[in-house]
């Protein structure tokens with residue numbers, strides 16, 4: 221029997237796309253070349269996701285801590301995200317993919333903010349896949365901001381969390397978190413939402429990640445028994 225998502229619907233898969241810098245350095249290329257190759261891997265997973273039963277795909281493109289990297293690397297990442305959006309938003313709209321972003325919006329350059337807003341409005345009717353991209357995102361800071369609104373229930377807290385990460389509606393809990401690049405940690409990504417996520421860690425660096433590995437990760441998810449802390453299967457509340 222297949223594992224279902226916490227909400228019983230299509231899966232929410234989150235990916236920490238790690239290993240771009242090391243992939244580039246191993247080839248004596250600038251780190252930005254690793255991020256560029258990473259964008260190709262993003263295209264591959266977005267194309268493959270709907271057929272694998274994935275309804276929500278959350279990608280960690282830029283953490284708040286990544287902003288502490290040298291200015292030129294941060295600017296290369298801003299440029300890449302903007303170029304991806306300018307190239308892909310129309311294609312996402314045609315493929316019925318909704319694109320949204322979560323994270324702080326007060327430290328991003330104005331032209332990137334424009335691209336984010338354009339991509340969100342161009343794709344807002346997409347229903348086949350919800351592609352969420354984290355930009356200047358910190359799980360801990362989001363929780364702290366949401367908690368300061370002090371709602372009394374998990375549902376209300378979920379709404380406060382969405383507001384704290386600049387999203388209009390709360391996303392479902394993460395079912396499967398995949399991290400490439402050999403490290404085995406969460407690095408401040410979706411800490412609350414991953415409470416019962418199944419974790420898959422892969423050594424392969426993100427630029428080499430293939431659709432088949434996403435399929436294998438989803439297959440691994442379906443082999444796991446999810447009990448959500450209870451004794452019976454599928455007991456998510």
Ligand code: FPP
Nearest residue numbers: 237238239240241242258259262281301304
């Ligand atoms: C981690 O690798 C990856 C990042 C900090 C950036 C990820 C961004 C992209 C793949 C491109 C833009 C994304 C989208 C959605 C258009 P690292 O640099 O920490 O690698 P390292 O651990 O090998 O140094």
